[in-house]
Amino acid sequence: MSRNRLSLLLAVLAMAVVAVGGFFLAVQPQLAQTAAAHTQTASVEQTNDTSRSELARLREQAADLPAMKRELSTRATSVPDSARLSAFIDELNATAAAAGMQVSSFTASDATAYSPAVAAEPAAAGQGGATPSASPSATAGAAPSAPQAPSLVTDAAVTGQNFSVIPVTVAVDGSFDQALQFVKGVQSGDRLFLITTVSSAERSGDDGAASSSSSWTFGGSIYVLDRSPDAAADTAAAASTKG
Template identity: 65%
Template structure:
């Protein structure tokens, strides 16, 4: 092989080496950077899409914020974080005045820690051990056999405990007619403060000449409630009024 051909072959080999080296030293890193940039772009676009969806959701929730705040204010007034008996008494006076009645007495007892309602123990066992009822006669039909109503299911919330929820027994007596008493009890049960009436009694009043009067003394007993703010630890212990 002549020297010229050898030189030409070496030149081609050198050019190939330079080309391959240039690819690995210059082009390949740039391709890797471009691929990494594409991956990062896809990741950023996915993150942006998620952020846009979350922003849309937050805007929708923000539009509902005024209604939610109004509802929270109503619920907080219904079951406040303090006894606030003065406001409750003012509400009672307002309802009594609007119904044409007069409050003759009002008492409260010390607050009692809430005790969650528990299902009666042994209910299922008692039912299974009970003596079986005699079978119905062939002439009796299914529709003629009365069915005992099912007891309501007790519903509790683990967030409501005796540590943060208090029950204040209340008794209020008012003087007036039967229709006025209906108006009064409807007003106190639909007032801003939750007042659960659990018992009602009445006593007829006599007129000045001893005759029977249309007015009676109506006594409503029940409870109001206090849900303590989690940031406070003070207990509610109002004295009897």
Template identity: 50%
Template sequence: MTRNRLNMLIAVLAMVVVALAGFFVGVQPHLAQAATDRDEQTSVDATNQTTAAELARLQERAKSLPALKAELAKLTASVPSSASMSSFYGSVDDVAARTGVKVSAITTSDAVAYTSPAAAAPATEDSTATDDPTATASAGPSAAATTATTDPSISGENFSAIPVSVSVDGSFDQALSFIGGLQDGARLFLVNTVTSSASQDSTDESATASTTWTFGGYVYVLTTDADTAAKG
């Protein structure tokens, strides 16, 4: 091999070495960075799509926000966070004035803490032998016990019932209109007893007998976490 050829081969090898060194030193890090950027861009795009979908969902839900606020206000008025009996008395007077009855008495008792209802006990059949052909028919059903479903967030710590008794004087139709109007009012009033009594004025036998209608039931109080925190 001539000296010129040897020099040329060395020069070519040097150029290859320089090219490879330039690739690994200058180009390859940029290619790796570009690949990393593409992966990050893909992740960012996926995050943006998820965020956009969530934003669209929230915007759609926001359209129903006024209706939800109105419903919340209605429910809060129905079962307030404090006894607020003065407002209940006011509603009783308002309904009485509209329906023509006279309120003769309103009584309330101390609030009773809520107690979660226990599951109903399963009915059992009488296993005692008998010749009575009606015994089987009169035995209780062997159905499984009914399980009461309650909300775990409702307890005796935050929910209570206030016994209330309202007596009014008036006709049957007036009393019916009164209790219907009271139960349609803002405050929830659950009636569980109704009694009536008639009285005659002993000094005027021709006078129409007056009927007193007494409605017994409960109004309710639900204290929220926010109310508890505010009091604390």
């Protein structure tokens, strides 16, 4: 091989080495940085899209915030975070006065921890022995089936750690129509009062004769929901233990 050809070959080889080295030392880092920049840009765009969606959701909630605050205030009054028996008695007195009655007695028992209701197990098919087939005439005259009880609804956020029940009994004196008006007022009042028992006793007049007024006794429950952070933590711990 001549000297000129060898020099040319070495020059071409050197150029190739320089080109490859330039690619790895200059071009490749730039390409890597460009790819990283594209990836970062896509991630930022995705984050921005998520932020825009969250911002739109928060704006919608902010528009509903006044109504939500009013509803919260109503519910907090209906089921307060303490017994507040004095306020409840004042409400009973006002309701009775509006119905033309007066509260003759009021008693409240100690609060008890809430125990979630448990749905009854459905009866097994055929339990209790075989039932004879009804004749066509008997079927035609059979009484309609009993209405189905509403489905049981519970909330894991309401437990014995933060929810309590206070049994109360209130007695009022008045006529039947006045008692109906009193019950309607109590059921639509600020404080939730679930009436479970009703009894009445006819009152006698001053001369011993029967009068149109009766003594009405209503028994039921009012409720207290502890909204403190400690109660919420106890409820969460109880839920995790059950899980």
